[in-house]
Amino acid sequence: MHTDTERCVRAVRSKDARFDGWFFTAVLTTRIYCRPSCPAVPPKVENMTFLPSAAACQQAGFRACKRCRPDSSPGSPEWNARADAVARAMRLIQDGVVDREGVPGLATRLGYSARQVERQLNAELGAGPLALARAQRAQTARLLIETSELPMGDVAFAAGFSSIRTFNDTVREVFALSPSELRERSAKAGRRPHTPPRVPGTISLRLPFRTPLNPTNLFGHLAATAVPGVEEWRDGAYRRTLRLPYGTGVVALTPQPDHIGCRLALTDLRDLTLAISRCRWMLDLDADPEAVDGQLRADPLLAPLVDKAPGRRVPRTVDAAEFAVRAVLGQQVSTAAARTHAARLVAAHGEPVEDPHGGLTHLFPSPRALAGLDPQTLALPRSRRATLTTLVAALADGSLPLGIDSDWEAARAQLCALPGFGPWTTEVIAMRALGDPDAFLPSDLGIRRAARSLGLPSTPSALTARAAGWRPWRAYAVQYLWATDDHAINHLPV
Template identity: 55%
Template structure:
């Protein structure tokens, strides 16, 4: 988009572009999302920025009315495989907060100076500024929805000191932490600190959201002890345990049947500093940063997929909260029906999962660590020795780091490395790439449901080439195809 088309989106308050760019008003010193309901500013007073961090760096503070820091992330970072896209995914996962810019650069395979230069050139802000904007948003949410002490909020959001936290909040929101807290109280957003009720969050998404199909997908694969799905369709609650960088957590997400723009979520964390990381991993699991408009434009115009897209608007491609867990489960269940794969996962969790300090409902364990599985006999599993060896090989490769599946890896390289391991099929490597690495353009090789779907729809075998770069979404439409 050029600046004139961006201004047209601002004039029409087009929510499709929330998170894709931000606009700032020179006369007020405020930056907003495109759908901000305030009076549209004059064109000569408007500046455009690719990220909230860039707007903040330009000296603008966040609009209190439209809350531009709370929009879904740009879908561009899911699709892009270059160093900028990989860096944005890692920053979202909290790598800069935990490991600094040097750690980010090591993961990307570039020098810190190169990473800084590329991010500044394209996004108008470096990794420190991008991470700072993310910390500020986390802090605002905690201030306005919990009763946590201000110092606890500062460190939970990732700030190094209370003074740094206070200065950042004043600069970005033009308000003190106490003023933000009072605003949340007046708006009725408060629901206590992290106690029995956990930390409440609203996970924003754009456009239509096929929540029922996504919860169906997660529910039929839910491994007892680690995951559970309860309630009636349209009002279900999905809960699962999380293995996080500093500790463990439990997440609870409520199905939204009304397309209100966000999913209600609660998090219980052993270490509050894992809040940002846990939130981002849930967003990847639920594919909340997708751009359903772009997907529908491409797939909806296809003569084969068009009727399926119209039948299920807002279809998402579920990701994973833990790439290592997803890889182990994919290898363990490859070639088996979903129910059989789930039962094997439950046996694995019961034998090797790490117990929670106290059960939370039906959730009792964390999924086994790959370091444990790499040395485990796996005799409890009623599978061939070749399958046990494949699980151990994948676990060992992930534990020692010879295969990496973090948010910023090169996806093609990771798929090649997985396929080189004994017992890992091409289908499994593609499935891991799609879900664990969030690649929106994967069609696992020789998928039987895809072939059956193409035959039933009368499509040519090469029809999938026209579905790029959204083949992962096409795959889910085919998987959910009504056999009638």
């Protein structure tokens, strides 16, 4: 979008927050970059240039605006809607792969050479993987400086910096303030969020999103399908355990009108950036609801649903392999039965964790932990036991890689080749585990029931044909159709 100068200028002049994260405005005279909705007086057109990422702005020598804080805007929704190499690379960088595995690790995951990845990212984003990862570290550092009481050494460590000196130099270069000055400025400006009393060992943050956001289906779905011991709804928050590269964690996510409250307890602060990324991914916080709802409103039969409760998101997962296992357990059974089956697996094979502030007890078992389970111990039909054990074996040996970097169509083909995997299971995994915004479930009973009540075609083939006009946002249409049913997934717990 940054190449469409006329459109960018209109967005800046109207201070349109819908475009925050889509592009950044760099001011040639002041050498400052802003988000489109910056409240400052817009500069002259001849003094503006538009760049696709904060990293590109920083690499070109621009400093972040102290007023609009462009680095804290929601991420670009473009990476959620695409499955090409650049989009997959961006999802991996946001997931901290460059910090943990370097550029060679990123390239290996994508199946390209490091030089190819560098060239593609520079061509589209104006910055390579190292610069993009550096910008993310700077953003995480600022978030912690302004919203936590962590010592600066812990902030540097948690944000992924290799040394205090690099941390100090980066913060000064990007924000034109030292870390201490940034914290003092934030305190004076009253930017520290009003959060519950700090619990030792926890970090409280705000996760931004593009409005509108409808929390009912998002949190209702997560709460209604929560696996006992791994997830729970407590005191108005969805809580769950997290398996992370360096340790474990527990997160509590609370819906608020203008942000999601996030409280994290981590055994290793190096996992902070990844934990934030996983939570944003699970809640679909980088979505562009204006684009999604605008497309779906074009269908006169869907428009009333969208107008009634706009801003629905797709509830995803923090672990694609976990969700794939749960999808198999949920085949042809009720939500309550699926939870029961999953809870038994957790109790028998999950890794215990401590949760002094709630009722969580385990991590969901990894594929490797499940690889040796005895099928006879599963209270499932024989065919479904075979489906589950085959899936677990493929996940455990790496022959079925599922994650945010998956090629959606390749993953579908691999899933469909497994015994017991039909269109419903494959598509629900594509939607909720892999993040494909166009995944569709025309054979789902709830979808067919909703279609009949709205006057839409109710047979899978006819409904798929009608849904062509909803592309590429059919996964969001599924959320609106599901919402016509009075199921627990459509209500926040009392």
